[in-house]
Structures are given as C-alpha cells and as structure tokens.
Amino acid sequence: MDKTLLYQAVCKKIQEMIGKGTFRQGERIPSIRVLSREMKISPNTVMAAYAQLENMGLIEARPQSGFYVKPQALSHGIKRSGGLLRENLKPKQVVLEDTTLQVMNTISNQMLLPLGIGMPNPDKLPIEKLTRMLASESKRFGIQSISYADVQGIPRLRTQIAKRSFLAGCSLGADDIIITSGCIEAITLALQCVCRQGDTIAIGTPVHPAFLKFIQWMGLKILEIPSCPAEGINLDVLSYTIKQNHVSACIVIANFNNPLGSLMPEEKKQELVSLLERNNIPLIEDDIYGDLAFGKARPNALKAYEQKGLVLHCSSFSKTLAPGYRVGWIAPGKFMQKLMQRKSLSNIATASPTQLAIAEFLVNGGYDSYLRKVRRTYAKQIDSVIEVIGLYFPGGTIASRPRGGYNLWVELPEGYDTYKLYEIALQNGISIAPGMIFTLKKNFRHCFRINASYWSNRVEHGVEFLGKAVKDCKV
C-alpha cells in the first residue's frame, strides 16, 4: 500500500476515534509501537501520521509519556509559547544581530546543498518552453518588447492574472493589478505605502527573514504574533495585541506559510480579514505559494474575504515558473494610486520581455497541467524528506506536514540548538535555515526550515547526515 495512503489511514482512524469520543480531550492515544503492530505498518509511518495530527492541533506529545488528545481551543499558540503574551504587548525595534545577518546571507550560497533556501528546484521548472516563449514573444511584439511597459504592467499579463484570481476566490480585474519585479518588491512597496519610520506592524512568527531585514531597514517596530504549523497566525493573540497597540499594518502568509508550511482554514482567513477591517488596519498578504496546493482546490487568498479594499495581495511566479524573470504582482485595493506612484519611482516598470513571456505561458503554455505535475512532485518529496527525518532524527522531533509548497518546519526536542546544527551542516557543504533567523526572540532555537523542492541521493544522505549530527547540538 502506498505510504501516503497509509498516513491518511492512520490519521483518519485517530480523527474518527476522537470525533466519536473514543479518545477524549486529555486522554492518551495508542503508542506508536502498539498502533504499528496492530495496523501492520512501520513505526515511521505511524510517527509521521502522529506528527501530522499534532500539527493539526488534534494531539500533543508529552515527554516520556506518549501522545494525548489535545484540548480544542485557539489557545494553541499562546499556551505553547508560555509567557509570550505579555511580551507581545511591546512593539520591538528590529535590530538583527551580526550572526543572524551572516547566517541569512550564507544559506543562499549556491555551492551548498540547497536545503536552507526557499527556492524552487530549477530542474522542475519549464525552462525550455519559457525560453522559447521569451524568444517568440519578443520577436512578435518588437518595439513593445524593448520599450518601457506601462507602470502598471503589460495588460495581457494582468488580464491573465486577473482571470486566475478566480481560483483564489477573488474577482480581480486587470486594472486592479500592478506587475512588480517579484513578490518581495510587491511587499516592500506595500510596506512603504502603508507605514512610516517608527510605525508598528504585526506579523506571524516565525517570520520570513527578508521581512525582518526590510522592517529593520525601514525603522519599523514589530509585534511577533505566534503561529502554529497547522493553522498559522493565532487570531486571539492578534486581536488582543491590536487592541493594546497602534498597529499600522499586518503581514500574513496564510497559504503554505514560509517557513511553517501552515495553511489557515478558510473560516480563520475570513475572521482575520474582518478583524483587521474592523480596526482599519491594512493587511499585506503574501500568497506566493498559493498555486502549489497539493489538494484538489487551490485555497482562497485572504483577498477573497475583503470588504473594504484593505488587503494588499502580493504574489509572483518565482516559486512556480521562473525566479530569474522577476515577475510578480500586487492587487493593492484602495492603495492603488499610491502603489502606482511608488512603483514608478522604484524602476518605472517591470522588464517587458519577461512579462510578455509569462503572459504567453499563461495563455498557451499549459500552466495548469504543469502545476498539477509539479504539485505531485513536491508532495512526494515532502513525504520522502519527512520519512528520512523520521528514520534518523532523535525521538520527539516533529516535522510539519504542509499541504502545499515545499517548505518544511522541523522542531527538535527542546535542549537542542539548530545554530550548532547549521554550523556543522555548513562545514559539510549543506545549507539549512536555523530557527534564529526567523525571529527577534529566542523561541525557535530548536527549530529549522528545510527546503523539500530538491530530492536526490545527495539530499537523502544530507538529511540523514543532519539527523545523525543532531546529537552534537545539545545546548
């Protein structure tokens, strides 16, 4: 039987038993050993299934004791982070330590086995077709291909993006969209349109390192809102926090969060958007992994739930088609005019030829069937990486089980330090992203992010090596 199906079988079984009240809140569920024997499947498969149930917030591991049904509440993130709540009341000036900056820079070193960066595996990208389309479209559009594009971007591309927004629950028109040079440009322009130096922003933690750097650059203060690997940002904490502080904007990656891999349930998305709208706080949404959903339907964007034009929806084709083409977009709602002005002052417009090529790919390149293929690949690779983690990492290690994208979040048992693991990995030609680069606090020192877009013997051995090296990483 296929391993994925086995996971699912285990998960379903336990879920049903909890649902029926066979196991109640706080009760112990069967140990891995017992279930493995009874269901005649490997302990690793059970362990992976339990990890997923834990990520879903259904069960929890208790040291030296086993797995228990978890009290059902939104308080997950708060409880877990202990005294975090009080600390969150104070906006913090972002000052990244030199070590942190150095780690951020090192992990993208292209000589290393690239498990530390959030980049798609180039071997999975449709290089030949895109290259052909770049050539044919530049020829076809002649003068237009070497002239400045509209500040807003080439209309044909905007129309395609607008059409696809339907799949994310939106109903954008071409005029609602500005093409940007990648998603990070969309986000940094958005921040510059809604915040000024000294302002405070709220953001789910662990935080994408590029956001931390830019927030530091702008001289903003930050409120890190705890998030869980299953459902993302904790709305109770967020709600409490924005009551206590003047928050100028909120940044959220709802779909396949980087680094957590979390996916916000749709009702939580709606709740998030209306919470911020009630408080008149602009919401900067990073939806760059949305198209890489493993399930049948693409999850909605936060933008789908807005009523007041306060969601600045940012995305790009960098994770799906061509990072180097630098083609992303923003649908900035009521901030359209300001964004247009800011974009024109940044670089007048995004390069024309790559816009033309991607527009053509969306029209005639079979983007959807390509997406189906690549999603299957990433889903399989994530399983493979989790399996190797299950085999070689110490007991108590928990890997998130994202339902899209390719970023895995791994938590070692407390007492291990992933900065040490990062250093050992580095000395052995492997890049991982240690938890320290995702926060200004100390709470992710035992975590790291791993990129599962690559899979090969070398990767398998790399992950095995990491698992075995953990024993030397005690605090």
Next chain:
Amino acid sequence: MDKTLLYQAVCKKIQEMIGKGTFRQGERIPSIRVLSREMKISPNTVMAAYAQLENMGLIEARPQSGFYVKPQALSHGIKRSGGLLRENLKPKQVVLEDTTLQVMNTISNQMLLPLGIGMPNPDKLPIEKLTRMLASESKRFGIQSISYADVQGIPRLRTQIAKRSFLAGCSLGADDIIITSGCIEAITLALQCVCRQGDTIAIGTPVHPAFLKFIQWMGLKILEIPSCPAEGINLDVLSYTIKQNHVSACIVIANFNNPLGSLMPEEKKQELVSLLERNNIPLIEDDIYGDLAFGKARPNALKAYEQKGLVLHCSSFSKTLAPGYRVGWIAPGKFMQKLMQRKSLSNIATASPTQLAIAEFLVNGGYDSYLRKVRRTYAKQIDSVIEVIGLYFPGGTIASRPRGGYNLWVELPEGYDTYKLYEIALQNGISIAPGMIFTLKKNFRHCFRINASYWSNRVEHGVEFLGKAVKDCKV
C-alpha cells in the same frame, strides 16, 4: 557650407573678438542682421550661434537693445535668478502641487506627439539584434537564465560595464558594480542608503521631475542649486549653500543634463567632487546620457575624480539600447555593502534574461559603432529642432545647444507662460514638458524641455505649431 560649421564659425569669431578685447565686457556686439549680412549667412544661423554663446555665458540679450558681452564670472546663475541666493539658504520640504503632478503624469501619454518625455525614439534602437540576442543567450544559459541572478548582477555584464568605465575616466572592476533595474532604481536606492526622512539634499535646478517626486516621497528637504544650460550646476552657490546647511547628499547630472542639456567642463567636475569630498557629502551622479556625446571623446564621469569613494555613479542602457529591458547599474563606492543589502530587499536581483542579452550586445553587438551612428542622428535632429525654433518662435527665444543626448531646454522671453503652452499643445495632441515641473519655485515658468530624439514631418509641424501658439501664452 554645413549649418553646424556655420554656427561654429560664428561662435568662434565672436569668442575670438571677445578674447582679444575687440568687444569688452558690457559692450554691444554686432546685431543679428548685421552679422548675417557681413558673413553671408542666414539670420537664423546667427541667432542660433548667439543663443549658444549666451548659453555659454559669454553674451547676454537685452530687451529691445541687442546682444552684449557679459561680465565674466561664475555668478551667472546667481545674478540671473535675482534674489535666489538668500532663498537657497533654506531647505524646502518638497510638496508638489496637484497641477504639477498631473502635468508630470500627462506628458508620458503615449497617444501624444512625444516631445515632452525623455525617452529615446524606439525606431533608433537596435531592436532586431537585441531580440535575437535575448533569444540566443536565454537558450545558451538555460537554467541560469530563469534562476535568480546574483544580487550584484550577472558577472559577464558587470565585467563589460567595468571595461567601458575606462571611457568615462574611471577604472572600475566588476566587483565595484551592482546591476539595477534601470537608472532610476539606482538613484532611489542610493538616496535610501545615504539619507533619512527629514534630511536635506542639494540638487541642480531645473530638477528631473522623477527626483522631485522621490524626494517628496522620502520626506527629504531640498536645496535647489541654480545651473546654467552651458556648464551645469553653479559651484559658488553650492559651496556657499553647503556651508550654511547640513546637506546629506548632492545629486548631479554632469553630462548632458536632463532637462538643461548642459555639460560640465572637466575642471568644474573635479572641483565639484573635491568640494563635496572636503565636506564629506555623498554625491549621487546620474550619467545616463554620457554615452550619447556628440564629440569625439565621451566626457568623464564625476566618478573619475573621486578620491574617497563618496561618488555613487548611476547609469543605465535605457537611453541607448532598450528602456524596457530595465538594465542599469550603480558603482556606489564605499556604500557597496549597504547598497547590496538594499537592492536585495527591493527585488532580490534584476531580471536575468535581459542582463544576459545586454552583456552579449556589449561583447558582440557592435555597441560602439551603433553609438557612433545614433549620436550622429541625435546631433542632426537637435540642429533641425533648433532651426525650426529659430524660424517660428518669437524673437528672444533661446534654445540650449546640448553636445550630447537629445534633451533641449527652451527659454521663451520673460512674460510667457509655458504651462499655457503645454495646455494648448495637449489640446492639439502634442506633449511638451513645461518648466514648472522642474522646480518648486517659480523661475522656469517661461521655459520648457523638448525631446529631439524624434524627427519627422509631424514633429517639424508640431514644433512650428508650438512656435506660433506662443503668442497666446502671455502671462
């Protein structure tokens, strides 16, 4: 005899006579009518030559009286602007009026006869060759062409730019350069690296409108330093001003200034750089028109004169090869690390395929012979536009005579308002850039910028129409 030679003959003759003391300071020189008759050349040619002499600061026109030898001093800009000096002591918050912003936006409307924008004529660009190279290089570099480029840019391109820096009197290495998405990105990133909100910058006036907009965006204060159409920014005023104020940076377009068309003499460039270095003020140089010099040698960049790494040299291929490829660069001197960080946060890196295509054009595309051709074209077109101005604009109108680029600066006699001219032009499908968009003050209301990169019957009739419309533009 060729018209250009005739101009030169007139200019040389008058210059010699002033040099020998035949005409002394304050003395009247022969009227246009007299010289035209004596030298057997058309009055228009003499008028154009006198305009050039005036731009060089050698003679001046006095209403209803004729042309006089001008007192020789650097005080040109100061005297001319009347009480400007005292006013310049106060840094000014940039707040652009709605009308000004509206004009800035309207002049790039592509349905208009494009005399108001600083864009190269696409018909003069090497479209076919570039398109071929874009296709072949993307194919040749495969994975590299769709992957993120280094933050700093593709090394092959940087090497070519470094090699060419020799022609501008510099000795850059590939590692001294960061590729940007056009020159405006280079400049705005530079500003963000050397200034903070509330800081004051000094800048030659008339000011490129995009700079004004970005300075307003950043919340900077501005000191407009008078400049003349012959030699550019006035160093006496600049020197005086930086003594009186804390200036955080200075922006200068030394070569073929936009909008003036002025070219700073090399010794003035040296003087400028050492003045700022003595005061430890970063100098942001925009050298985008440098490669379009009509003379035999390309003028030096300001960067050529630096001793302390304080010059942030910005340029791009947008005026020479392909605006829509968005490939520019910055050589930021001692600000390299800061600039790299800021660039990576803007958009990670500039698009790869267009970088590859331009690198190939520089290596194998015959860039220099292409430049020679296009320079000849622009030089000729500038003559043509000036000639039509001479024929149809009211007496006392002065056009600058740039020795590179394609931007002409036209001064109507005082008492005319080019905003009115802009409005009449607009109603008749013509775009011009009225003086008001180049300053926060009132001193260029009788001036406008005209783009001479286009030349056709339509352009000729357009300029003729403008000349005839001036009579309806009295203040």
